[in-house]
Amino acid sequence: xNTPAQSVTELPQEILKQIFLLAIDRSPDAVLIEDKEGNxxxxxxxxxxxxxxxxxxxHWKEGRKILxxxxxxxxxxxxxxxYINDLYNHPDLESSREIEFIDERCxxxxxxxxxxxxxxxxxRVWYFHESTSLKKVEAQLRAEKxxxxxxxEVIGRIVLVIDINGKILYLNNRGHVLLGYRxxxxxxxxxxxxxxxxxxxYTMDIFLKxxxxxxxxxxxxxxxxVTRSGKEIYTTWGSAPIKDKYxxxxxxxxxxxxxxxxxxxxxxNFHLKQLDKLxxxxxxxxxxxxxxxxxxxxxxxxxxxxxxxxxPLGISSYPEIIFEEGMRxxxxxxxxxxxxxxxSGKNIMHIEPVSLHAFFSSLEPILKxxxxxxxxxxxxxxxxxxxxxxxxxxxISEVVINLVDNAVKYGADNQTVTISIRRETEAPHxxxxxxxxxxxxxxxxxESMHKLFSKFSQLEPSxxxxxxxxxxxxxxxxxxxxRLGGKIEVKSEVGKGSKFTFYLPLKK
Amino acid sequence: MRILVIDNDRNTVETLKAVxxxxxxxxxxxxxxxxxxxxxxxxxxxxxLLILDIMMPQMSGIDVxxxxxxxxxxxxxxxxxxxxxxxxxQEFQASLKEFExxxxxxxxxxxxxxxxxxxxxxxxxxxxxxxxxxx
Numbered sequence: 177x178n179t180p181a182q183s184v185t186e187l188p189q190e191i192l193k194q195i196f197l198l199a200i201d202r203s204p205d206a207v208l209i210e211d212k213e214g215n216x217x218x219x220x221x222x223x224x225x226x227x228x229x230x231x232x233x234x235h236w237k238e239g240r241k242i243l244x245x246x247x248x249x250x251x252x253x254x255x256x257x258x259y260i261n262d263l264y265n266h267p268d269l270e271s272s273r274e275i276e277f278i279d280e281r282c283x284x285x286x287x288x289x290x291x292x293x294x295x296x297x298x299x300r301v302w303y304f305h306e307s308t309s310l311k312k313v314e315a316q317l318r319a320e321k322x323x324x325x326x327x328x329e330v331i332g333r334i335v336l337v338i339d340i341n342g343k344i345l346y347l348n349n350r351g352h353v354l355l356g357y358r359x360x361x362x363x364x365x366x367x368x369x370x371x372x373x374x375x376x377x378y379t380m381d382i383f384l385k386x387x388x389x390x391x392x393x394x395x396x397x398x399x400x401x402v403t404r405s406g407k408e409i410y411t412t413w414g415s416a417p418i419k420d421k422y423x424x425x426x427x428x429x430x431x432x433x434x435x436x437x438x439x440x441x442x443x444x445n446f447h448l449k450q451l452d453k454l455x456x457x458x459x460x461x462x463x464x465x466x467x468x469x470x471x472x473x474x475x476x477x478x479x480x481x482x483x484x485x486x487x488p489l490g491i492s493s494y495p496e497i498i499f500e501e502g503m504r505x506x507x508x509x510x511x512x513x514x515x516x517x518x519x520s521g522k523n524i525m526h527i528e529p530v531s532l533h534a535f536f537s538s539l540e541p542i543l544k545x546x547x548x549x550x551x552x553x554x555x556x557x558x559x560x561x562x563x564x565x566x567x568x569x570x571x572i573s574e575v576v577i578n579l580v581d582n583a584v585k586y587g588a589d590n591q592t593v594t595i596s597i598r599r600e601t602e603a604p605h606x607x608x609x610x611x612x613x614x615x616x617x618x619x620x621x622x623e624s625m626h627k628l629f630s631k632f633s634q635l636e637p638s639x640x641x642x643x644x645x646x647x648x649x650x651x652x653x654x655x656x657x658x659r660l661g662g663k664i665e666v667k668s669e670v671g672k673g674s675k676f677t678f679y680l681p682l683k684k
Numbered sequence: 685m686r687i688l689v690i691d692n693d694r695n696t697v698e699t700l701k702a703v704x705x706x707x708x709x710x711x712x713x714x715x716x717x718x719x720x721x722x723x724x725x726x727x728x729x730x731x732x733l734l735i736l737d738i739m740m741p742q743m744s745g746i747d748v749x750x751x752x753x754x755x756x757x758x759x760x761x762x763x764x765x766x767x768x769x770x771x772x773x774q775e776f777q778a779s780l781k782e783f784e785x786x787x788x789x790x791x792x793x794x795x796x797x798x799x800x801x802x803x804x805x806x807x808x809x810x811x812x813x814x815x816x817x818x819x
Binding site: 460463464467468469470471472473474475476478479482483488489490491493494497500501 | 693695696698699700701702703705706707739768769795796797798799802
């Protein structure tokens with residue numbers, strides 16, 4: 177519009193004027209041309225219609241009257257007036273802006289200076305392009321978008337729109353909050369590389385693959401997300417493709433639900449069932465452990481009771497068998513009681529200063545005669561200087577006896593069980609004393625290590641387990657050591673042996 | 685009558701031997717593991733009764749039964765199962781179920797037992813020779 181075509185300028189003045197007037201009159205926009213003083217030179221019919229006023233030149237001849245009239249109809253008339261005046265004061269300025277009128281109509285105003293020979297300013301051209309319907313559509317869309325966003329929040333699910341490359345076009349507030357972001361923060365980021373990759377187990381974009389593979393139907397799948405802070409959340413997803421008017425998939429609408437609580441309940445339930453199974457196993461073991469010694473005690477005493485006239489065969493060995501089995505029964509009962517007391521916090525500790533030199537000297541003979549059925553030796557490697565602890569001597573003996581007894585019980589004949597006492601000088605056990613019981617036994621398979629210290633855990637199925645016992649020994653050791661402020665751990669290699677080590681704080 | 689006792693618990697074995705010999709005068713041989721027991725049975729003349737413990741290391745009493753029913757000779761030996769596992773326990777019942785139709789296990793004795801209970805079950809077992817179905 178600024179540069180009229182060369183050929184047109186070469187036409188005779190009269191024709192040019194006609195073309196000009198015709199063009200202005202047919203313009204869909206309101207057009208007003210003013211002289212330097214602001215008097216109307218030309219206004220098209222449309223201009224008159226819009227402002228419901230006469231376009232008669234004479235009517236508006238007084239300077240700047242017409243636009244001042246228009247200004248009075250604007251919503252923010254003061255502003256509009258200042259804008260117009262500014263343009264009158266700067267006749268060379270070209271400008272455009274939007275304006276809304278009190279009757280809700282919107283216009284885009286454009287204005288150019290009118291010049292002779294491209295220099296001398298003659299006046300100003302004004303265009304008023306009505307944009308009311310566009311504004312309305314925009315406002316409607318905005319309102320719809322807000323409504324949708326409200327829906328998206330109310331349903332309590334993650335709502336996500338991604339394009340075919342995974343770029344996040346929309347993610348609702350719930351999605352942002354669940355993942356640990358502020359609303360809007362993730363929009364424009366990539367769902368796969370910026371969000372899903374937070375999951376360390378993430379190897380390929382299964383999410384995007386699953387979603388984008390569905391071209392018509394909607395899909396449903398589970399996915400584990402990791403939040404900004406590293407927390408894992410389990411989610412289920414539904415997705416559907418969004419197509420453009422040509423039927424080409426442009427993006428995907430996905431909704432996800434946080435089912436972590438449900439998953440947690442499932443896991444809890446699983447653990448409870450396992451515990452229940454362990455409990456059954458334990459009951460079987462305990463029944464076996466309690467009833468086996470009773471077998472000899474009851475049957476032999478029954479035999480003695482009924483054979484009064486004639487002495488039963490092998491009678492001289494009965495007292496020893498009955499005594500042994502009685503002691504065995506006592507030990508099983510004690511062990512079960514011990515666990516029960518520990519668990520209910522009723523076990524009282526007798527804390528006193530304990531010299532480790534004296535402690536192990538008095539324990540050594542007991543350790544060497546623990547098991548009459550196996551040949552083994554015990555070697556104690558104590559520290560040069562004597563170390564002192566504030567601890568419960570009896571309880572510590574129980575732990576050491578238990579560990580050595582296990583080592584002998586499960587190991588081969590003629591093995592050496594080595595007990596090494598050390599003062600720890602480095603983290604993480606600095607300032608503690610460590611007692612290590614190392615055997616040359618069969619070792620513990622890695623898959624069984626985790627349940628070693630748990631309640632009722634004997635590693636073998638109860639029908640054919642290789643050793644007697646309640647499966648409570650190591651559990652009791654753990655309870656004791658932790659109660660005394662220490663820690664117990666195990667290192668083992670199948671075929672080479674195991675090292676059980678407990679740490680206790682040194683006396684300060 | 686010749687009886688074999690298989691039990692890993694030495695004192696239980698001593699007890700069974702004392703009760704049976706005192707009360708019946710039967711000959712009692714003993715083994716302390718499933719493997720030892722099977723070896724003895726294979727090398728000896730057929731026993732009139734096997735008293736078999738269930739919970740044993742390495743090879744359980746049930747494992748011993750499984751081997752016996754596939755052995756032409758041994759499948760004719762009546763078995764009295766002696767177990768400290770409660771007979772009502774699920775695990776025990778599940779193991780027994782496998783042998784229900786095989787009739788090799790003629791009786792079950794729950795530990796601890798009285799002298800009379802043991803003798804009664806023993807005699808009942810000896811009389812009911814297993815009706816063996818080949819496997």
